[in-house]
Amino acid sequence: MKLLQVFLTDTHWAIILVLLPLAAAVLCFLFSRVASFIGVTTLFALLLSVVGLGWQMRETGVYHHAIGGWEAPLGIGLYADGLSLLMLAITALVGLGISIYATSYFKHQDAARFWPLWLLLLASLNALYLSADIFNLYITLELVGLAAVALASLTGGPDALAGAMRYLLTTLLGSLAYLLGVALLYHGYGSVDIAILATQAKSEPVLWVAFGLMGTGLALKMALVPLHFWLPATHANASAPVSALLSALVIKGAFYILLRLWLEIFAPHSGGAETLFGLLGSVAVIWGSLQALRQTRLKLLIAYSTVAQLGYLFIAFPLATIAGATVWIAVAYLALSHALAKAAMFLAAGNLIRFGGHDRIADLDRVVQRLPLTAGAFALAGVSIIGLPPSGGFVGKWLLLESALSQGRWDLVMVILLGSLLAAAYVFKVLGRTFTKAPVSHEAHAVPARMEWVALLLACGAILLGFLAPLIIPLMDIGNPFTISGGQP
């Protein structure tokens, strides 16, 4: 028992989280026949490592490690607080689901290509959540982007390739803008370490320009309206597991960076950027939902729903200037539940496409009879996306609504409620179809039970989050990630 405790507290879980998937990616590349086995085993190990890290942080607080003993500003630092921990956890959890799904989904050639890229993506994402300086964040961001583009092009169809090409250009542009911002900050303050920048930052043009560049680059990667043009095509045309990981995980990486920089460096010197974020976020919620409602293809509907749901994350910025931590907790909660729910939705859509050979919503009849687990997965994920109780989405929206009301921000209150109603409209547009009786016009292809169960369990996770707030919120607070630091304005 004692030994186990020492093992848990002394192991460098954070380093394992980065190196393990990297090594596994190489192994998968070399031994492509057993790639799925290596992949799923790695994901299990990652999940356990996150649990280990969580245990460690509960005992000793924030995790901080300077690689090779070189402290910042010289060396590379790893840093994890409650926010990082939860992002790592959701990545491992959703990643495990997607991996198990992928073992049934990809065969032969496709599997051999998928696994190395996917594990590389995981390594980069984990590194992103553990980085303590803005340059490392850039590197990991770029790696995530490139791996994601390669994955998006995996299915090989003309639509997928066009989508991937568009994705490549936007992600490169986004990273470039971010990198320019990094260069400006380094030039201005002589450091790339977040903690050091936080103490040195002043309200001056170099900071504003840097923030403008970095914010735009990240907003582009997060498909914030009006920079969302690339997302629907990319997310809808990729293969099901890839759509799921793009929508659920990759986008959250960019958001994490934005949130981190905002909280640590930019918030005191924002110059009204939060108002702009709030405005664009509101537009995203309404516009994205309306677009989702208009779609006739299921995967496009889900992709536009992502655009809308990301809007909620930006609505928080203007509210947080007064309400602070509550709002950020709401946002983190929304991000977590969105990751679970959206992954479940895309995987469910993948099942429907496998089953019926198409994703035209009007022809989805009788699915609930033939694929009840998948329909259930879509419904439960929908509940969380709409924000109905009890679900993770409800917790997030309730906290957001509460802050908006107590600050008298009626515009945002209306946006939140209207967004929920529109979400209900597009979710039930799909669900209503699945109950009606219609002649079966196509030859159905069997869907492996594993693929159905993964989608359902991820959706159940999104519902379960609605009951776990008392456990998760204290974890989020480790290291007070949501208290705004930074120098004097």
Add this chain to the structure above:
Amino acid sequence: MNWDAWIPLLVVASSLLPGLVIFTLAEEQVRLRTALNLLGAFVKLALVSWMVWGVYNGHHFETRLPLLPNLEFVLRAGPLALLFVGLSTVLWLVTTIYAIGYLEGSPHRSRFFGFFSLCVTATVGVALSGNMITFLIFYELLTLATYPLLIHRGTEEARKAGHTYLVYTMIGGALLLLGTAWLYSLTGTLEFTPRGFLAGLGEEHRHALIIIFVLMIAGLGVKAAIVPLHGWLPLAMVAPAPVSALLHAVAVVKAGAFGIVRVVYDVFGVDFATGLGVMEPLAWLAGFTIIYGSLRALFQDDLKRRLAFSTISQVSYVVLGVAIAGPIATIGGVVHLVHQGLMKITLFFCAGNLAETLGIHKVSEMNGVGQRMPWTMAAFTVGAFGMIGAPPVAGFISKWYLGMGALEAGQNWVLLVLAGSSLLNAAYFLPILYAAWFKKTPSSWPHEHDFGRMETAWALLLPPLITAALALAAGLLATLPFSPLDWAKLISVREFY
């Protein structure tokens, strides 16, 4: 270990868990499914009886679990909660028996009974909720659990009715959510408290509170089918008969009415709400709904549609009783929650029997049906007389207390509404009874099934007879302890004295 703290949760779980298991059963596992359904129903009945006895002897049943920062998930068994829980539990049991008989041999029964159990779980949760956030959770769960039941038949018509239902209830849910969150931002608590928890709020919040009241009543009024928010209810009769029965008697419509009772008594408090000046408009609205529903019912030839409009009218009796804001009217309104449930479920069971056995869907096809199905029509007659308000059926008790309460509160116009509604009720029920008992039996029925010696399957016949007997008993034995009236008096005393 303190068991009292877990019993409310167990009551909710006693239908939730069987429901979840039923989802996983194969279509052919009829026996296991039936056993699970009945097991859940009887366990719930036992637990609720235990709570009734306990509360009578001064025990305190309350489950508290953390849910959100500063907000808890609370289930509490107060008198009002128990009244509604008791009704739901008893009616769930009989409706389950009815549904087993009704759906025999039809497809997708596992799905049906799964959602059916979820629906009851939500209703019981609504009843036991100890604060507004818990109420909201179960209220929305109810919407979600009812939707698949409504569109169970899978026809295009059912899909459209389901769509309408969702449009109404989702918007209603959003309004209720807004009202609740707003209230929370003003008070910092949502705990149901006798006589409300708003008394400490100053005059400056008066306008906000009026708007909140309107938002919440509108959100709840959608489910309670208050005119003009009633549009979904007549369409919802495309659902299978057991669903309609449950929907009109306990689940959806009643959850809305119960919610209004809760909001007026335990959130705002009668005195405070009267002070805001919102009770009189509510009473007028309820009165209008009562008359409007009855008038529309007059002109429906489809039996279930006629009953649906009758529900719109009758449920507003509850609202009216609350809105008159006096102790005696409160008794009338609250007791009508139970009485209307018993009577309306009887009528819907009977309508289902006519449709299943003889293929009768319209009032005009009911000539002489009393001779073919005497037991069913006897039960129907009891229900109909109850709706009219004829003694000794339970409906009379409700109307008596409503009328007395209105006089006591000096609102004489209510008597006109009551009299008018009784007349209209008679006008749309008596012709049915006359045709059924005294007109000549036609040579053939639209679509007859043969059940041998019995007039219909026993599982279809027994439930309406039980509920009709209960409706009679609630009227005849109203003065005994543990009768609905007795509980309603207890609730009224708690609110007013």
